[in-house]
Amino acid sequence: MLNHFTYFKPQTESELLEKVKSYGDDTKILAGGTDLLIYMKQGITAPKVLIDVKGISEYSKIVTASDGSISIGASVTCNEVIENECINKHFPVLVEAAKTLGSYQLRNRATVIGNICNASPAADMAGPLLVLGALVIIGNDSGGREILLKDFFIGFKKNILKVDEFVKAIKVPAYFRDAKSGYLKSSRIKGHDLGICNVAMCRVNGTLKVAVGSCAVTPVLLPDFESDRAGTKFVIEAAMNNINPISDIRSSKEYRKHMVKVFIKRLLEKGNSH
Numbered sequence: 001m002l003n004h005f006t007y008f009k010p011q012t013e014s015e016l017l018e019k020v021k022s023y024g025d026d027t028k029i030l031a032g033g034t035d036l037l038i039y040m041k042q043g044i045t046a047p048k049v050l051i052d053v054k055g056i057s058e059y060s061k062i063v064t065a066s067d068g069s070i071s072i073g074a075s076v077t078c079n080e081v082i083e084n085e086c087i088n089k090h091f092p093v094l095v096e097a098a099k100t101l102g103s104y105q106l107r108n109r110a111t112v113i114g115n116i117c118n119a120s121p122a123a124d125m126a127g128p129l130l131v132l133g134a135l136v137i138i139g140n141d142s143g144g145r146e147i148l149l150k151d152f153f154i155g156f157k158k159n160i161l162k163v164d165e166f167v168k169a170i171k172v173p174a175y176f177r178d179a180k181s182g183y184l185k186s187s188r189i190k191g192h193d194l195g196i197c198n199v200a201m202c203r204v205n206g207t208l209k210v211a212v213g214s215c216a217v218t219p220v221l222l223p224d225f226e227s228d229r230a231g232t233k234f235v236i237e238a239a240m241n242n243i244n245p246i247s248d249i250r251s252s253k254e255y256r257k258h259m260v261k262v263f264i265k266r267l268l269e270k271g272n273s274h
Contacts, residue, residue: 002037003046009055013139016056016166021141023049024163030054031075032111034102035118059168062087068174071137074167078107078115078125091172093128093181093200100124100185100195113167116152119159119218120194126153126219127200127211128183132176137169144168153218179204180271184263185213196251199263203227203271210235210264215243215256232268236261 010016020027028036028047031054039045053059059073064086072081078098081087087094094112101124102110115125116136126149134149141164149170152159161167185198198213208225222242225235245256 002040003043005047006049007052008049009052011055011057013056013058013168016051016053017139017141019049019051020166021164023051027051029074029117029166031114032077032109033114034106034110035114053166065174068177069171071169071171072112073169074113075111076113078102078110078112079104081112082107090177091132091181093132093183093202094125094172096183097124097128097185097198097200100183100187100198113170116149116170117159117161117167119153119155119157121156121216121218122195122198122214123219124185124195124198124213127198127213128181128202129170129172130211130219130221131181131200131202131209132172132179133209135171135173136167137171138165139168140165146171150221156217176202176204182267182270184266186259186263194250197245197256197259197263199260199267201264201267201271208235208271210239212239212243212260215245215260217244230268232265235268236264239264 026048030052063071181202186196208227208230245253
């Protein structure tokens with residue numbers, strides 16, 4: 001059962017800033033709500049104030065800039081990413097990952113930003129965005145700031161946001177446009193289930209970038225590899241040195257390590273066959 005709370009739906013960013021500043025620790029931002037509402041029903045969190053960002057029109061947009069970069073607003077759903085022509089053509093790994101997130105119905109609510117802000121180690125959108133060098137656009141009362149997504153996660157379901165901050169958008173630089181990329185995920189069952197592990201990979205201008213999910217307290221971006229020298233054995237060894245999976249109800253740590261090795265091998269073979 002949900003706790004009692006006050007609900008606001010600001011229509012502008014300035015109104016959102018005012019509400020966040022006024023209510024501080026008592027506030028939760030509502031975008032899709034697919035995780036937040038469950039946590040509230042389970043009593044894991046009990047905010048006194050919910051601030052719904054879906055009323056802010058610019059937050060519902062996917063914008064392609066003149067330089068070729070893209071910006072995904074705070075209330076953009078995963079299905080909107082899947083259906084976006086520019087993302088499909090130039091950043092297809094985001095579509096691959098979004099299609100594995102929940103069911104179609106869930107993706108009509110679930111947002112990319114919500115998936116990132118929840119900071120789950122298994123977040124489906126985290127790996128692809130990490131290998132695409134994504135920037136997190138943060139709003140606050142002092143003009144906002146931008147940080148690399150790799151610096152956003154600080155612990156299990158913890159991010160760097162301060163009490164008076166929120167994520168406005170996530171930006172993928174034009175540098176990664178049309179890069180060779182791929183995403184693979186293992187789940188207990190076919191369909192909408194949390195991943196046992198996932199691996200995202202991207203090759204761009206002689207560099208190979210690899211990210212691993214559900215194998216540490218946060219999603220893990222491995223150190224960059226020189227693409228021409230990145231043999232399968234070398235990449236797998238680096239992955240094993242940078243992850244620390246656990247055994248839980250969904251999988252053993254040994255199986256997670258095994259699947260990471262399998263996915264790295266498959267994605268490297270896929271990239272080399274292009």
